[in-house]
Amino acid sequence: MSQTRHILVVGGGTAGTVLASRLSESPAFMVTLLEAGPDDEAYDAVVLDPAHAANAWAGAAPIAPSPMLTDTGAIPMFQGRVLGGTSAVNGLATIRGLPEDYNGWAAAGLDGWGWDDVASTFIAAECDADFPHSPIHGHAGPLPVRRWRFEELSRAQRAFYNAMVEAGEPAVTDVNDPSQLPGVGVFPVTIDSQDRRVSTSLAYLTPEVRARENLNIRTGAEVVQIEISAGQARGVTLASGEQIDADEVVVTAGALWSPTLLLRSGVGPTAQLQKYGIPIHADLPVGATLSDHLGPGIAYHHDGPRGGSAGPAQVLVLGASDGRNVDYHAFPIASAPSEQSTQFMMAAFLLRSSGAGSVTLGDSVDAPPVVKAPPMPDDAVPRLRHAFERIAAWECSAAARSLGCEPVEPLDLHAPDAVERALERQVLSYGHMTSTCPMGTVLDADCRVLGVAGLRVADASVMPTIPSGNTYLGCVMVAERVARKIAP
């Protein structure tokens, strides 16, 4: 007689909602999804209206602040704390990364994660309104995808796009088509036919899915500990003190909170856990290899309204500092709409990371974790010089001049030390924290925690290296593939 397996999914964010939806397709599982924040009824106009997404970053939506420390100060950062997680408050950009990222994972011995494996998952997850018949896009997946229309762009974004084309940057119609890169293009985004944000909870936890008898979604349910004994995860304890037993626990609390929960539960570096008197179940480098895309931000302003109805990420240069291989994104981050003078940030994010950031426990076991940003890669300066040439070309373009774009604090982008000076002034994070419980050192290729039975991780934490693109779609892909590994 077959038995129903009870699976606890801890964290109803980007990956957790996808995983809970897919697992509950099988009657062999009873799935309980535990989310610390509220249900997606908590979404308001700030969350749903892409143009106002930047206001979510000012704390208008349910978020957990998590500043990243650097040698020169803290980079303000946060994670979504609501069903849908950070997919409910991010910049909506829907980018896959490059084939060589995933082929690198497979080459490191992680079977099933090469480009040929993951590409089909990216395709199956999307319903692309612009390229429904393309062999590299899907037309029947849960995530509606389209690119911003030119008339939806803000005035600064249009000026940037026009200036880059004028400067000779190839115009790319599909930034998810590696054969077209490098070049300048428009961000694909996950929005519906009413131009409203579609988080992963809206896309995957539809009323039909929520009606399944084998799926229990609990919000306001913060997990404080994974219960482990004799090398086996047995369940979890909530902040309320309630204990829930399970056959398997899958942690999907995000790149900052998944490692924190593992550390608090006795899975992590022995030296760190001993300091807190935490009993050790597995000595693993949890939290020791945080990656992110970082780069300088240069503030500009122009007079008059922002214009357009698109979100914060609208157009971008996918640049290649060696002329061939894309290794940075440069773009103006659109502010929320305003009628008067508009300030925006010109960012240049490096797409590879030193991977030497960290998440460690704070002053006490219960205190928020300490998040250290990865130092910039060793070759950051020459690569960013290439990006600065593009930004300088935009600065003196007819498009930027006619809009009256001026730096808030003057900076000669051609100066030999321009990159260093910009980095001294302000380093930005793309918000793409990954790799804090990576496959290879903390997890096996099926995302099982090494040395603890019945325990997996399945979110941004598991990525062995950071992809060369925005990370939300990669988290969807990870969750889709882990669901298949659990329920083949």
Ligand SMILES: Cc1cc2nc3c(=O)[nH]c(=O)nc-3n(C[C@H](O)[C@H](O)[C@H](O)COP(=O)(O)OP(=O)(O)OC[C@H]3O[C@@H](n4cnc5c(N)ncnc54)[C@H](O)[C@@H]3O)c2cc1C
């Ligand atoms: C400002 C910003 C902008 C971004 N813009 C983009 C973009 O435009 N495009 C893109 O691709 N990527 C973007 N990203 C990154 C991307 O959104 C994330 O990489 C991705 O959403 C992370 O998904 P996740 O499943 O790992 O974690 P999350 O989506 O953060 O989910 C984790 C969930 O776990 C819950 N949780 C945490 N701890 C517990 C606990 N103890 N018990 C129960 N529940 C818990 C949280 O409340 C949350 O819902 C952005 C990130 C930020 C911060």
